[in-house]
Amino acid sequence: MSRDIVKTRPPVLSKMDAPKRADVSRGQTKYDLAQHTQPLDRRSAVGVDFQTTLPMSMPTDYLLGHYSEMSGSAVAYSESVPVLEEAAILFASGQTEVAEQMLSGAIHHQKLSTAEEIAWQMLFDLYRITQNQHMFESLSLDYANKFETSPPLWPETTIFANTDTRSDTDSGTPSIVFPAKLDAGIVKALEKMHLLSAKSQSLKLDFSRIEVVNPIGCGLLLRSLKNLKKTGHDLLLVGAQELAEKIRSILQVGRRDETEAPWLLLLEVLQLLHSERAFEEASMDYCITFEVSPPSFEAPKVNVTSSFPEIHIPEDDEFQDRFMMPAFIEGKVEPLIKQIVAKAEVLNPLVLDCSKLERVEFSASAELLNGLAPIAGKRGMTIEFRDVNYLVMMLFNAMGLKNIASITLRKH
Structure with a gap:
């Protein structure tokens, strides 16, 4: 169920109403809701310098390049609710748990006036998207008790896909999308990759979301890629070249780190990309750093192709x-x-x-x-x-x- 968008004003809390303060950027579970009744500083919320984007207060006529006669009906939600906006930004930035805590705190502790329904529905959507049926049903009971009406239902066939794995709609090739951080957190994605590899001889590995790499994540991915080579799986790699560049950014010739995993993963990815010249250059750097014989280039024996990230749009x-x-x-x-x-x-x-x-x-x-x-x-x-x-x-x-x-x- 849903309601039409309505105008609301940011709530004003007294000191007695405001919970204890904590640093949201550190992912803590408590926060000061009163601070969100002030204009939202999005740079502190997500660590992004908004000088690289359009200012939020920029008038419509400036955005459009001339005076706009756009009617008020074109603006779906004309007044902000800072705590809800910040929760949406945190969710969009991959901080799902913090966004969940913020929304849960808002619906239980803050007076949101006519925006209250929106806060509840945002939390319902979050649980749908993250496939958390248990929390969805628990929230449904709270909703029914509070509003004395039927809550939204968990869809029998969930329309929300899992954020870590997707299917290639053109070829039917199972697809594994890696998260923004290549660290110990990729274990979940690798487990799903292992399950999908048992069902399909072809896999699509999408690295396009990866922004940060660390040695632990490199070691985990290296082991999985070597296993896929042994089992003869055909691979479609998305964003692999960009991944190689991010791995290079944490390496330094002559500096011996605790593990060789990032170097070895770089060499593995370059082999999968058929980048023999780049492989030889990285191989010599690896040889100098660890004082070992340079590994030789071995072209993949399985079918490995690469592509840039694409967005599939139906055209029927x-x-x-x-x-x-x-x-x-x-x-x-x-x-x-x-x-x-x-x-x-x-x-x-x-x-x-x-x-x-x-x-x-x-x-x-x-x-x-x-x-x-x-x-x-x-x-x-x-x-x-x-x-x-x-x-x-x-x-x-x-x-x-x-x-x-x-x-x-x-x-x-």
Whole structure:
């Protein structure tokens, strides 16, 4: 179930109402809700310098490049609720547990007025997306007791895909998407990769989300890649070249670290990419650093291909009147923007169907705003985000996308 978006004002808490303060950026479980009634400092929330993006207070006519006659109905949520916006930004930044704690604290401890329903629905969406049915059902009981009405139901066939594994809709190849940090936390993804490898001879390994690597994660991934080579699996690698560059960034010729794993993973990835020249250069650096004989290049005996991150958008007749957004918007958004621009040439109003959209990465939302602003600036052009989940809606509200498009919530 859902309600239409309504205007709300940020709540004002007394000192007696405010829980104890803690540092949200450190992922602690307690926080001072009163601080979120002040204007949100997004740089402190996610560690991103917003000088590289458009200012949040930028007026609509500046975004569009001229005076805009956009009516108020195009703004889905015109007044901010800082605590909910920050929770949406944390979720978009991959800090799911902190976002969950913040939303749970908001619905139980803060007076949100008419935004209260939105907070509950954001938490329901979070549990759906993270596949946490137990917490979803527990929240449903609380919801029914509080509002004396039926809560949202856990979908029999969950429309939200798992954030770590997906299927290639074109080829049916099972796909494993690695998280932003290549560290001990990839164990879950590797376990799923092991299960999928037992069912399919071909796998798609998507490294495009990886931003940070450390020796432990390198060692875990190295072991898994070697096992896949032994079992003769065909591989489609996405973002492997970028992964190699990130591994290089933590290496230094002549410096012996506690483990050789990052060096060996770099060499393994370069072999999988058929990059013999780059392999030989890295091999010599490895030889100098550890005073060993340089390993020789061995071309993969299995079928290994690589590609850049792509966003699959269905193009069948069913979607001629709208543009179907992908389940995830993350990483490089330029290919998606190009497809939207092409659709805008033949479709007005430009309806962006978000019924399958689960999560928009924080940095990607800023790029999406930059990409859509010129489209919205065309005379007579209107943009509508349709069937948006509550977490994405609140992120769009915080990032200013409400200023260039209308936002319609998904019906639960």
